[in-house]
Amino acid sequence: MFLDLDGTLFVLHPLTMLIMLAGVFGGLIIGAIPGLTSAMAVALLVPVTYGMDAKLGLALLVSVYLGAISGGLVSATLLNIPGTPSAVATTFDAYPMAKRGEAGKALAYGVFASFCGSILGFFALISLAPALGRFALRFGPYEYFALVVFTLTCIISIARGALVKGFISACLGLFLSTVGLSSTDGLPRFTFGTNWLQSGFSVMPVLIGMFAVSQILDDLQSLKKPVKILSGTFTLGEFLRVAINFKNSLWNMVRSALIGIGIGILPGTGSGLSNIVAYSQAKYASKNPESFGTGNPNGIIASETANNASVGGALIPLMTLGIPGDATTMMMIGAFMIHGIQPGPLLIRDHPDLMAVVVVSYLVSTMYMLLIQMGFIRVLIKALAVPQAILYPVIIVLCVMGCYALNSNMVDVWVFFGMGLLGFFMKWTGFPLLPLVLGLILGGMAESEFRGSYALGGDSLAGYLDRPIALIFLAVAVLSVATALYSARQAKKKTVP
């Protein structure tokens, strides 16, 4: 693809470069703080960009977006708290590895995978954007519903053995997603006639409540014991060793990046889903899946490659069709519109400079992200040497702030604490937490897409028979549940002779 020179030069201007550096840095910090997400960072910044030149505003938004997605790695690795939904699967292997005293190595894997994911996302953006954007339109309600069902089966690989409890947890999440006003027809459900349940359960308070509060309550029991700091060394040499090690995981990385790009392109889905799908696919493909969840670098690679690749993916429909790929890019549309530019199919033709700005600032932000993280990992590991008695209250305060800032609504704060207690109880009784969160994330989408497909088929499900993509997803979903149940049974036979 030909890049417009004006746009390219604009990004490479020293002032733009400086502002983007601040953007990536700020994004990384926001992403690293539990409870603050990339969507929130962009929501805060969009009004600020209204006062700027359109190109500068876009460059800043892209840099913050990329930074915030990458920043989630830090709290996921060092605290076992995913700062954003896009870092959920990162906790599975990065935290156990950090606990072993290899925090530096875990972060190095994450940083390098983020970098690779971004670069592959970049190539998808510049080479295939128009074709991929059109392909994404083929996804109608049928395909979305099938994709959601398929994603739900990822619970099998993340429930780690507790299959039945995982399903119960997921069903609870699906149930929670029905509370509040239905997104399809606006009718209230399970609100018991009150106002405060109308907004339902937002994903963020549930996610960070489940993970942060329960993790902290868990650690409280060991507060009196001598402080065990996540010790880790991080040197450039180690980083290079990790980078060289990557050749063993090349296929994993490419697969995860493709999953990330693909899910990113689809309007309405993004890095929050892609990291989980990529993780579970990496586990399926692995020769020793039992090592996943104990600190397998491939788990970190899958999750972090996919979530960063999704950023490139999400920008594709935005630039080629004016359709946002996820919640964050949805708000970026405003940055175009306030300057009198209508994002749509003609954007690339009428404003080639803007396309160049987005593409080049994406690449520059990726470089910044790598450099800043390489420089700061050492500092971050130091920061974790702060005694837990001081660190944890600070985290809780930040989480509460993040939950409140979501909708300026105290209900979200109570949901956060309530879900924390539920999460602690579930952990204690052996129920995996993630299926619940996944159920909540996917429940609303599953319902509205299912209703859409049912209506499209003339109030019947026959329409699915004409949709090969949907059928393939559904078939794979059924197969993976069946094989999981079968192998669980085989394993039981072996242990109980």
Added chain:
Amino acid sequence: MRKIIVAALAFLVMASSAFAAYPEKSIQVVIPWGPGGSSDISARIVADKMKKYLPQPLVITNLTGALGLNGARQVLNARPDGYTLLWEHPGNLAVAPIVTKSDFRWNDLEPVCTVVRSDMVMIVPKDSPFKNAGDVFEAIKKAPGTVRWSIALNGVSHFAYLAMAESLGVDLKVILVPSPGDKARVVSMLGGNCDVTCVSYAAAEPYIKSGDIRPVAMVNSQRSQFAKDVPTLIEQGVNVTYDYLCAVFTTKGTPDEVREILAEAFQKVMKDPETIKALEAQSFTPDFKDRESTVKIWTEAATLYESLIKKYNLIK
């Protein structure tokens, strides 16, 4: 006695200066939708130009959730001093509280004035056989239950469809494809998942220009200045109009003086050529209407929606 008089005078001075000085701090404008949407954009343009006409800035706050009711409720429960405003159109606020069985209605808020209009257009895919609205209705009558019409259930586009059926006096039997939001309906059409839908002109414009989508009728009372060659539904014999008229509300109990200061400022800013130019670039039309006409428009809209809800038994 002198003390009392002094105190009373002081109080009077303070009280009167409190009104004279309005606004003495920034005014919060609540947008019940996220940043980057059409409500947000129009409000931000107007707020930006308002600097010339009010000594204090209008500060935009996006308060989303619960179909825009979270934002409305914030203004409903605010202090009645004119420092909290709501930016909404009847297609949502006149109907959402009814659908959601909420404990308030649009008229529990205090209307200030109407500010911006955006046009509504009926669209079909580029390769559709429908050339005008008549073709669409003919096709529906000829083969009931085959034409796919995308709507937001219990939203404006749903009521527009029902109003068309009412006006034609026939049961327009179609496949109603639920997709909430203008953007979602455009995507559904681009992806070949619906045959006809109604969206705001601003949302459809880029795709009309690129040739992916064709307009067949404007749902406005008059032709749109942005699409002068597209006839209205009325011209095509269907007596249905809908104008997306964004109005400003404040809390019930706000002093009349304050409300009038606000209305006057809005009237001035909507006449400013700079505002007009900035709004028209986004396919919005400045359309100031005073409190009385605003109340009339909203009452009519609410009555129509309520009768349609009852007649078609939309809420069980």
